[in-house]
Amino acid sequence: MEQLKQQKIWVCWRYETKHSRRTKVLYNTKGYKTGTSKKYNFQWASYDEATVAVKANGFDGIGLVLPKGIGGIDLDHIDRNSILAEEVRELMNTYEELSPSSKGIHHLFKVDVEKIPSNKGKLSSDYYSKNPHNDMEIYIGGLTNRYLTFTGETINDVPLADRTDEVLTFLDKYMKKERFKEDSCDHFDIIVTARKAKNGEKFIALFDKGDISGYGSPSEADQALCNILSFYTGGNADQMDSLFRQSKLYREKWEREDYRTSTIENAIKGCHGKFYIGSKSRPPYIYYDERSKRMKVNCPLLARHIRENLHYIFVRDSARGGVLRYVYEDGCYRLYADEMLKGIIKNYITSFDESILQMRDVNEVFGQITTDLKFKTSEELNADEDIINFQNGILRLSDMKLLPHSPEVMSTIQIPCNWLGSAKPTPVFDKFMNDLTSGDKAVENLLLEFMGVCLSNVKGHRMKKSLFMVGKGDTGKSQLKSLTERLLGNGNFIGIDLKEIESRFGTGNLYNKRLAGSSDMSFLTVGELRIFKQCTGGDSIFAEFKGQNGFEFIYKGLFWFCMNRLPKFGGDDGQWVYDRIMQVNCNNVIPKEKQDKFLLDKMYAERDGIVHKAIMALTQVIKNGYTFTEPQCVEKAREVYMAENNTVIAFFTECMEERPLGKIKDSCTTGRVFDVYKAWCMDNNHGYAKTAKEFRTELADYLGTTFSDMTVRRGKGGTFYHRYTLTDEAKSRYQRAYGYDEFPLLASNQ
Incomplete structure (x- = not known):
């Protein structure tokens, strides 16, 4: 970027309203309107000059006119963590930043213009420079005369890389214009259908007669006809062009590529993806029934189509003897109820034609899919201890490399933030931790280590530890646990106290939970910590739900309890029990007038930075042989607890x-x-x-x-x-x- 910043290619821009539409208008650094063609290049400035002018003249931002050899991709109206954004990010792997609205993404890269398909010095007409179907734009300096806004709000702050091969892939995958399909309606059918439609008179006036009397200008009439053609051709730009040339509106101006392209693109975009059913390609599971004279669903073929195109897994539920259904969505397998899965099947049908939907077809396809004898076990879920699933990819702990999401990774827990790979300020969280630990950095580090393990797939019994946070109310001890639970997501933790864990029908509640414990455990006395011992030791435990058969499982999660007083327990209370308890005393009571009712929300807003701290602490636990770094105060508290809880010693x-x-x-x-x-x-x-x-x-x-x-x-x-x-x-x-x-x-x- 530094080389580009030195070049005289930078302009300023300001939001202005034209024809009731908000648009960006270009200015030079002296406050005069400018453009992107060569005749304006003497008005362009360096990056530093443009940024100074923004402040001096009240502009809204800056941009760069792309020079030859530099390209840009503009993704509009897209979430930075969406599947599409991740696909493009993985493909291009170059400088990436947010757009001025923060609702789009820009990529900048180097490109060999000579290798890009072109015609008469412009991008080949086989490709869109602005695809109306997916809100993607690509600009290549030397082929497209455009500029790209620049914010500096980086997503991937790396040097511009040569991405010529990747650009060719991008063009073919996202920007290629659709050619005529063999099953598309031919010109005659489209014209006849349009003439017979409700607005057929409008079509006849424009197409057959060239009558523009109802429009303010010939261009508006052109746009109106293209809007109709877009609907009936299914947004096929080539077919629209061919049909327009047969109309009475065709004139020399249509040969202007910029005019023709923008008119067609505006028409396609205006349809919002809703086209005439006759123009759509019929999916393989839809067929025309000669007897009923209507379209129908071939259920076995739809079931096969779903098996081949939808990533899902069925998991045997050992606890209740049923089956859990997961569907791959946004980089993670999400638990789906039966009706939710039926909704997906329903959408395969209605996306083609809502009128042919019959719920008996949906139920039949559902039955065919769910009776496939292909099951996973719960032990296969989240089994890879070397990875953590983030919204923007899979973090591999062994080399701290961020990998792209893959349905091959059977992960059901996704941390709701991005892995940035670097520290990010967390002022609210830092103050909270300082108050919670009374400024003890060693205790703070221990809490971050424990939090990091909770957010990972590392089996809890490897450390053979649990966390007991003890102290009066209003110390904030439960807030840290609540934040961790929020990051894990509903269904991955459970509120349960020690007595419930040891009860006959309580143990089963630990099944498939990453974190178990209580945020406010009352003082209690437990006869024996038998299940606690088995869980923290990685032993197989027997559990049952009332009225159902028992089952065995190994608890892979962790225990975290917050309480005012430590529990009393009998039975085997030897040294091993106390060694598995890390007691953190929280004595700093926060006065009512200083308590922040929105503290949890504020910390959650800092989750990118907080999680980075926790994961870096986790790496130290792993390096230390899956051992937590226990401060002396924790070891001393253990000795005191042992003396107080052991009835003989007490x-x-x-x-x-x-x-x-x-x-x-x-x-x-x-x-x-x-x-x-x-x-x-x-x-x-x-x-x-x-x-x-x-x-x-x-x-x-x-x-x-x-x-x-x-x-x-x-x-x-x-x-x-x-x-x-x-x-x-x-x-x-x-x-x-x-x-x-x-x-x-x-x-x-x-």
């Missing part, structure tokens, strides 16, 4: 103390200690208590010894912990369980 900390001088002077046997422990669990752990053996073993492990080494036998008095006893407060509070110190024992140092 009981020891709260209710036991060292014996004064190491002497046994009470009746506090090991049996009485366990009895008081069980009573304490009734008050503090909903009655869930360890067995006597588990209590002794875990207490000894915590103290770094063995039960035999920490106890002493005192004759008939029983077995005692020779260094530890219950506190007086514990003996008093749980007197019913403890009893009394019935007799003084001899002092002992053992």
